[in-house]
Amino acid sequence: MGITExxxxxxxxxxxxxxxxxxxxxxxxxxxxLSIRNIATAAEYSPATIxxxxxxxxxxxxxxxxxxxxxxxxxxxxxxxxxDPVERIRKIGHGYVVFGLKNPEWYQVMFNAPQPIQHLEKxxxxxGRGISLFEFLVETCQEVIDQDRTTVREARLLALHMxxxxxxxxxxxxxxxxxxxxxxxxxxxxSKTIDSVMRCIFK
Amino acid sequence: MGITExxxxxxxxxxxxxxxxxxxxxxxxxxxxLSIRNIATAAEYSPATIxxxxxxxxxxxxxxxxxxxxxxxxxxxxxxxxxDPVERIRKIGHGYVVFGLKNPEWYQVMFNAPQPIQHLEKxxxxxGRGISLFEFLVETCQEVIDQDRTTVREARLLALHMxxxxxxxxxxxxxxxxxxxxxxxxxxxxSKTIDSVMRCIFK
DNA sequence: CAAATATAATGAACAGTGTTTAGTAAAGTC
DNA sequence: GACTTTACTAAACACTGTTCATTATATTTG
Numbered sequence: 001m002g003i004t005e006x007x008x009x010x011x012x013x014x015x016x017x018x019x020x021x022x023x024x025x026x027x028x029x030x031x032x033x034l035s036i037r038n039i040a041t042a043a044e045y046s047p048a049t050i051x052x053x054x055x056x057x058x059x060x061x062x063x064x065x066x067x068x069x070x071x072x073x074x075x076x077x078x079x080x081x082x083x084d085p086v087e088r089i090r091k092i093g094h095g096y097v098v099f100g101l102k103n104p105e106w107y108q109v110m111f112n113a114p115q116p117i118q119h120l121e122k123x124x125x126x127x128g129r130g131i132s133l134f135e136f137l138v139e140t141c142q143e144v145i146d147q148d149r150t151t152v153r154e155a156r157l158l159a160l161h162m163x164x165x166x167x168x169x170x171x172x173x174x175x176x177x178x179x180x181x182x183x184x185x186x187x188x189x190x191s192k193t194i195d196s197v198m199r200c201i202f203k
Numbered sequence: 204m205g206i207t208e209x210x211x212x213x214x215x216x217x218x219x220x221x222x223x224x225x226x227x228x229x230x231x232x233x234x235x236x237l238s239i240r241n242i243a244t245a246a247e248y249s250p251a252t253i254x255x256x257x258x259x260x261x262x263x264x265x266x267x268x269x270x271x272x273x274x275x276x277x278x279x280x281x282x283x284x285x286x287d288p289v290e291r292i293r294k295i296g297h298g299y300v301v302f303g304l305k306n307p308e309w310y311q312v313m314f315n316a317p318q319p320i321q322h323l324e325k326x327x328x329x330x331g332r333g334i335s336l337f338e339f340l341v342e343t344c345q346e347v348i349d350q351d352r353t354t355v356r357e358a359r360l361l362a363l364h365m366x367x368x369x370x371x372x373x374x375x376x377x378x379x380x381x382x383x384x385x386x387x388x389x390x391x392x393x394s395k396t397i398d399s400v401m402r403c404i405f406k
Numbered sequence: 407c408a409a410a411t412a413t414a415a416t417g418a419a420c421a422g423t424g425t426t427t428a429g430t431a432a433a434g435t436c
Numbered sequence: 437g438a439c440t441t442t443a444c445t446a447a448a449c450a451c452t453g454t455t456c457a458t459t460a461t462a463t464t465t466g
Contacts, residue, residue: 007413007462036453046416048455057453112315117379127383134384156385157399161368164396168371169363176320180330181337182359193367196360200403210433210442239424249445251426260424 015053026105061115068106069129075099085143100170218256229308264318271309272332278302288346303373352406
């Protein structure tokens with residue numbers, strides 16, 4: 001059945017094209033301009049057609065979130081490969097913040113947007129890539145604890161501490177709250193804060 | 204001129220009424236339902252009338268942010284009065300997170316919404332109450348440093364560290380990311396995390 | 407090849423959003 | 437009572453997500 005195969009393939013291709021245009025709009029014009037109509041125009045189809053390939057807008061945002069995680073993992077690859085667990089955590093933390101500041105639109109979709117999470121509730125899938133990243137951090141924290149290089153005793157708690165701090169930093173910076181209290185609230189301040197956090201946690 | 208005074212007073216009263224209805228909608232129906240039309244209907248006026256009292260929606264959100272800070276300061280009053288600076292920081296941190304989790308709509312407006320900040324840029328005013336809160340935290344951190352109860356040497360850095368962590372925690376919880384990695388990601392986990400952070404920072 | 411059928415795509419509508427403008431109705435002034 | 441100022445609103449514009457009946461295309465069947 002070569003014909004049905006071709007149709008299947010064409011269907012997949014259009015789905016991919018829609019996602020690709022969505023990605024372009026997200027990056028170039030921001031999340032506030034990521035509308036079904038804009039996506040449809042970019043893909044040269046009518047808005048209604050989008051709904052033949054995606055249940056709703058949330059499903060598109062969910063797919064973009066997945067893409068974002070792939071990009072982030074790529075960015076953090078070098079950090080993951082550090083042999084020293086403390087250095088690994090420092091590099092992950094720093095890389096995490098840099099990714100967030102350099103890719104604000106991706107970051108919003110991945111860590112702040114409610115849509116992808118609501119989509120998960122509906123489909124009962126899992127926040128796969130996000131969990132993987134966190135679990136890797138937990139494992140690294142466990143290594144640090146095993147090496148007795150921190151006073152914290154629980155790996156999950158330590159990982160959550162790190163995540164909260166970098167997530168908080170990125171969000172404060174992205175929502176312009178950081179520059180409200182610190183004029184030159186740039187990457188310098190963020191680096192200093194991460195270093196300070198690291199010194200607090202590790203011996 | 205009693206008439207112009209009355210008219211001035213009536214103008215102020217309607218402005219207050221609009222803000223009050225906006226507050227009610229924010230709390231009861233959430234930020235996604237805080238529309239000019241909903242506010243106008245609640246105040247029993249046409250949508251266009253709102254624009255005679257506020258430049259745009261952002262200005263209303265900005266006023267709501269100010270209200271939110273007043274509420275938060277009230278909530279944190281007890282924490283502010285602790286004589287021991289370390290205890291003060293712990294209580295502020297805990298109170299901050301509790302406020303965020305109990306008042307998600309206020310929290311979004313105060314710390315995540317872009318509107319009030321954009322409004323500030325236009326009007327060149329200041330994020331007054333937010334800055335006051337942060338500066339108080341900085342002063343308390345300085346006390347802790349002076350008492351030599353932490354290894355961190357810079358008060359502003361320490362304050363930012365604390366703020367980032369609690370802000371990150373609240374946001375992870377509010378956007379359902381916390382429960383993605385920790386099933387029972389309730390207030391218990393958050394308390395434990397704050398305690399862990401405090402132990403790391405203070406001797 | 408033509409007719410019937412299955413599939414794909416869309417135009418138009420619905421209910422909502424923020425915002426502007428022209429016009430009306432009421433209140434105050436002379 | 438006539439004029440002017442103020443307060444208010446209906447209607448429109450340009451958007452948003454989403455649905456559904458209709459149309460056009462492609463494939464299968466007679």
